[in-house]
Amino acid sequence: MIYLFSHGGDEIDGVYQSHPIRTILADQIFGRLWALNPMDNNVYCYMTPTNENEIGKCLQEEEILLDFTDEQFEPSTMIQSDQSIGLIDTEHDLYRLYTKDDKLRLITTYENSHNQQWKLTDGVIFKDNRTLLKLTEDKCSIDSNDRLKKNGFHNNPRRCLIELTPDGQEKHRIQADTLYSMALGKHFFFR
Amino acid sequence: MADDYGQISVYSLPKSKSYIKPSIIGTGELFPKNSRLLLESFTVYEFAIVAYVRRFEQRSNEIEHSKLIKAGLPIMKGEQVCFYIFNLSLNYFFCFFSRVVVMIMVV
Numbered sequence: 245m246i247y248l249f250s251h252g253g254d255e256i257d258g259v260y261q262s263h264p265i266r267t268i269l270a271d272q273i274f275g276r277l278w279a280l281n282p283m284d285n286n287v288y289c290y291m292t293p294t295n296e297n298e299i300g301k302c303l304q305e306e307e308i309l310l311d312f313t314d315e316q317f318e319p320s321t322m323i324q325s326d327q328s329i330g331l332i333d334t335e336h337d338l339y340r341l342y343t344k345d346d347k348l349r350l351i352t353t354y355e356n357s358h359n360q361q362w363k364l365t366d367g368v369i370f371k372d373n374r375t376l377l378k379l380t381e382d383k384c385s386i387d388s389n390d391r392l393k394k395n396g397f398h399n400n401p402r403r404c405l406i407e408l409t410p411d412g413q414e415k416h417r418i419q420a421d422t423l424y425s426m427a428l429g430k431h432f433f434f435r
Numbered sequence: 436m437a438d439d440y441g442q443i444s445v446y447s448l449p450k451s452k453s454y455i456k457p458s459i460i461g462t463g464e465l466f467p468k469n470s471r472l473l474l475e476s477f478t479v480y481e482f483a484i485v486a487y488v489r490r491f492e493q494r495s496n497e498i499e500h501s502k503l504i505k506a507g508l509p510i511m512k513g514e515q516v517c518f519y520i521f522n523l524s525l526n527y528f529f530c531f532f533s534r535v536v537v538m539i540m541v542v
Contacts, residue, residue, distance in 0.1 A: 248483040253443060253463035256483060265487045270480035277478070277485060294482050429448055 246303055248293070256296055259303040267322040269329075274344055278329060279306075280322045286311045287322065287331065309348055325369035325428075332364050332377070339364055339377060339408075352412035362404065368428040373410035378403060378423065441465035441474045441486070 246268070247258040266280040276289040287310040293302040310331075312318065317338055319331035328351065330341045337356040343349045351373060356364050359379075366378035381401035405418040437443045442464050446457040465486055466472050477486040 245488050247465070247486045247488055249465055249486065251445060251479070251484060252461070253465060253484075255465075261487075264489065265476060268476045268478050268485055268487050270478040270485055272480050279487075292480065292482075 248299055257299040259300060261303075266320050269322060269324050271324060271344070273326050277302075278322060278324065280319060280331070282318070282320060284311075285313050285315075285318055287319075287329075310342070321366055323367050323369055323375075325371055325373070327371070328369050328373055330367060330369050330375060332367060334363050334365055337364050339367070339375070341369065341373065341375060341412075352408075352410060354408055354412045356406075365403075366426070368426055370428070374415075375408040376426070377406045377408060378420075378426065379406060437465075437474055437477055437486075439473050440468050441472065441488070442468075443484070 245258050245260055246265070248256040250256055263281050263283045266282045267278075268280075269278045270292060271278055272292065275292050277292050278287065278289050280287055286308050288306045288308045290306060291298075291302045293299045316336060317331075317333050317340070318335060319333045319340075321332040321334065323330040323332070324344070327344055328341055329344050329348075330339060332339050337360075339354040339356075341351040341353075343351060354375075354377070356362065356377075356379065361382055362379040363382045364377055365380040368376050370376070380403050383401055400422075402421045403423040405416075405420050405423070406414055407416040407418070409415050436446070442462070444462045445460040447460055448457050449455040465474065465484075466488070471491050472488050473491060475487045475489050477484060479485075
């Protein structure tokens with residue numbers, strides 16, 4: 245179900261969806277709600293409802309924008325800036341960045357192939373199309389004894405950040421062991 | 436900010452570059468914690484907070500099916516739920532049937 249709530253937390257309306265959604269992102273610039281459908285492996289969008297009467301109509305009409313059915317790319321996380329949209333495939337350790345315009349042009353791709361101990365799990369996109377990707381230590385690939393020695397405690401995978409240039413080159417690697425989530429505001433970066 | 440169970444906190448952010456920290460506007464819950472619902476994803480825009488919510492059962496159903504899809508078994512749209520319910524009913528039937536047989540044997 246997709247539910248809409250007022251900013252005060254009161255329920256406005258809800259619409260049933262016949263497929264799962266992994267991520268949903270509101271985009272006021274393009275007037276769209278971007279959604280990631282893991283079952284059909286595609287990215288689609290709804291028009292953004294602007295009042296109560298539009299909710300049912302808007303959330304029943306889906307437009308498929310990117311279809312990865314025949315590709316070895318199964319994104320599970322979607323991130324956005326004002327002009328771009330990024331897709332992260334944690335299983336295959338791949339990242340793709342697209343423009344948000346009508347053509348949805350592929351800007352860059354990145355594959356985390358050098359270090360199998362870390363998996364791509366999240367990110368934020370800057371307005372100049374640099375990306376800060378979050379990597380989480382893959383517990384399965386490390387022997388548990390090694391991890392205990394390195395980390396000191398058991399169920400807490402380490403995290404780190406990679407800054408990517410707009411053409412997908414690694415620029416910096418930042419240690420961020422306890423980073424849980426992050427968001428980019430107009431003037432701030434929160435972690 | 437929200438957790439998986441729909442507990443939310445709404446903050447306002449300072450508009451200009453400064454060292455002022457975000458201030459909390461309020462906290463609340465989108466649905467009761469014991470409702471077996473999970474907040475899978477949420478997003479905020481001018482008009483509303485949009486939340487995609489699923490039941491625990493739907494999530495395990497999807498995980499089960501993604502394994503089948505990866506194994507190359509085709510599942511038609513619309514069959515997903517029926518297939519699962521059929522599987523469950525079959526399991527319950529065999530469970531019930533075996534209990535009856537055991538009871539008869541005991542008697």
